[in-house]
Amino acid sequence: MxxxxxxxxxxxxxxxxxxxxxxxxxxxxxxxxxxxxxxxxxxxxxxxxxxxxxxxxxxxxxxxxxxxxxxxxxxxxxxxxxxxxxxxxxxxxxxxxxxxxxxxxxxxxxxxxxxxxxxxxxxxxxxxxxxxxxxxxxxxxxxxxxxxxxxxxxxxxxxxxxxxxxxxxxxxxxxxxxxxxxxxxxxxxxxxxxxxxxxxxxxxxxxxxxxxxxxxxxxxxxxxxxxxxxxxxxxxxxxxxxxxxKEAPYEVPAFAKNNDGPLVYVSFGSLGAGDTDLLKRIIAAIGNSRFRALVNVGGYKEAYTDVPANVVIESWFPQPSVIPQVDAVIHHGGNNSFTECLFFGKPAIIMPYVWDGHDNATRVQETGHGFRMPRYDWTDAELIAKLESCISDTAMKAKLAAASKHMQARxxxxxxxxxxxxxx
Missing domain, CATH: 3.40.50.2000 (Glycogen Phosphorylase B;)
Known part of the structure; x- marks a missing residue:
């Protein structure tokens, strides 16, 4: 043609x-x-x-x-x-x-x-x-x-x-x-x-x-x-x-702490990055856990000081190259993040704030592919417990593997x- x-x-x-x-x-x-x-x-x-x-x-x-x-x-x-x-x-x-x-x-x-x-x-x-x-x-x-x-x-x-x-x-x-x-x-x-x-x-x-x-x-x-x-x-x-x-390849950096711990990717999208207080809470919670995290902080990198040694922050990540390498994702329910987690078979904790993030958060939980969490009303212990469930729930892993296989074939x-x- x-x-x-x-x-x-x-x-x-x-x-x-x-x-x-x-x-x-x-x-x-x-x-x-x-x-x-x-x-x-x-x-x-x-x-x-x-x-x-x-x-x-x-x-x-x-x-x-x-x-x-x-x-x-x-x-x-x-x-x-x-x-x-x-x-x-x-x-x-x-x-x-x-x-x-x-x-x-x-x-x-x-x-x-x-x-x-x-x-x-x-x-x-x-x-x-x-x-x-x-x-x-x-x-x-x-x-x-x-x-x-x-x-x-x-x-x-x-x-x-x-x-x-x-x-x-x-x-x-x-x-x-x-x-x-x-x-x-x-x-x-x-x-x-x-x-x-x-x-x-x-x-x-x-x-x-x-x-x-x-x-x-x-x-x-x-x-x-x-x-x-x-x-x-x-x-x-x-x-x-x-x-x-398709994005450029991404190499996970070495972490000064928990370098062999489960890896989490955290992103609320380019617009959600302005909620710096929430991201700081998540960083602090992960900082005291066995996990490692890559955190997208958008254009607000200067707002973060004393970042824990098991956390790496950046203004941007090539997300489709990052998600395949992590164990779980915390995101806002935007449809790119939502579908990319399913495409790569990764469990997600969705903390929605606007638009169809609310719909996707409800849907990920009611179909057994992740968890919906309130955006602000949670404790550090609750967040870490949900992350532990993401990497240990065998039924969820099986569902995600099937979804990933189906999507990648299409x-x-x-x-x-x-x-x-x-x-x-």
Missing amino acids: AQKTIAFFPEAAYGPALNSVGIAQAVEARGHKAVFLSDPGFVDVYKGYGFEAWPVNLSEPMPPEQMAKFWEDFINGHIPNFRKSPYDQVDNYVKDCWTAIVDSAKWAEKDLPGVLEKISPDVICVDNVILFPAIKQSGKPWVRIISCSENEIEDEDIPPHLSGCGENDHACHKAYRDHFNAVIKPIHDDFNAFLTENGERPYPIGQFFEASPHLNLLLYPEAVKFNRRHPLDPAKFQYLEGCVR NGPEKAARLLEGLL
């Missing part, structure tokens, strides 16, 4: 961005050209992987360094709300987030038509939670990538997105849905007015995006899939079983590239 151009437009967060990088790497391996449409603050991320990237303003234009810090500052401003339940976060974090997301769609509509005309892609892949009318109206096949929990595609029998409800706790489902729809209604009305102005039909309450009529790619793995009342049509919905990108990025080529 002659070379085609496939455009990727992930939201401005590392999870979706790096998932799309994984697919783009596979697309180029098949002889096609991958280009990125990008929030200006993320252009250099894609260029760092060798891809062409075109800026699309998703907010009022500002200097790149300020743009890159927008969501970091947004998250840090909400740290007090991370102590609240998913239900109680609707009134603050979730509401503010959806306001910003709707604003981003309005801003994107100013740039997108012109950028799409210049790139002239053959297929457009969107990993976002909101519709961009220009993409739907481009005349090109467009693909929706769902890199968050699969419950982003709703069903009456599964928990609502962001709720953290158990699969069978239908009272929790209803309470969360009703509260979300009531709080979000003014924002949703504003978005529907925007859709109407741009020639699109308004969406039902609570809905900000739709399934693509061409193809929808879900990253969620088979081992944790929900039981839907209405199974998704495989002609239009395909599960990728994760989408792990090769999500390669499958996605084949499916995209099929659209051409």
Whole structure:
């Protein structure tokens, strides 16, 4: 097949961005050209992987360094709300987030038509939670990538997105849905007015995006899939079983203490790293244990002094190269960390704070692939006991080994590239 151009437009967060990088790497391996449409603050991320990237303003234009810090500052401003339940976060974090997301769609509509005309892609892949009318109206096949929990595609029998409800706790489902729809209604009305102005039909309450009529790619793995009342049509919905990108090799450093102890990787993602008090608590707890730890502290390395000799901190780790070498992972429930742990068969302790981290934390525990822990309400002894369980629970190890074998046999990025080529 002659070379085609496939455009990727992930939201401005590392999870979706790096998932799309994984697919783009596979697309180029098949002889096609991958280009990125990008929030200006993320252009250099894609260029760092060798891809062409075109800026699309998703907010009022500002200097790149300020743009890159927008969501970091947004998250840090909400740290007090991370102590609240998913239900109680609707009134603050979730509401503010959806306001910003709707604003981003309005801003994107100013740039997108012109950028799409210049790139002239053959297929457009969107990993976002909101519709961009220009993409739907481009005349090109467009693909929706769902890199968050699969419950982003709703069903009456599964928990609502962001709720953290158990699969069978239908009272929790209803309470969360009703509260979300009531709080979000003014924002949703504003978005529907925007859709109407741009020639699109308004969406039902609570809905900000739709399934693509061409193809929808879900990253969620088979081992944790929900039981839907209405199974998704495989002609239009395909599960990728994760989408792990290729990173440079990582060599675990020597530790001055516990060098033969079980190894833990700790990361709350680029945005969660601002919660330095929590990371310091975890470091102190591990410091007094038989474990070793690699801890991702993001851009806050200077905030850490007197790091224990059995802990190594860095501003960034090539996560897909680190996780295969550790015994357990403590993370925030972001879908990259969630699927990478399953892909490599590693038990996880998930301490969620926002978005689908709540859903993934509940799901990892109810399917027996790890543990959900409260983000703040725990003792050192409880954390270490959970880590000990991660490395000693034989039933969990067997489940993780089966999930890993299944996912690695599927090769999500390669499958996605084949499916995209099929659209051409």
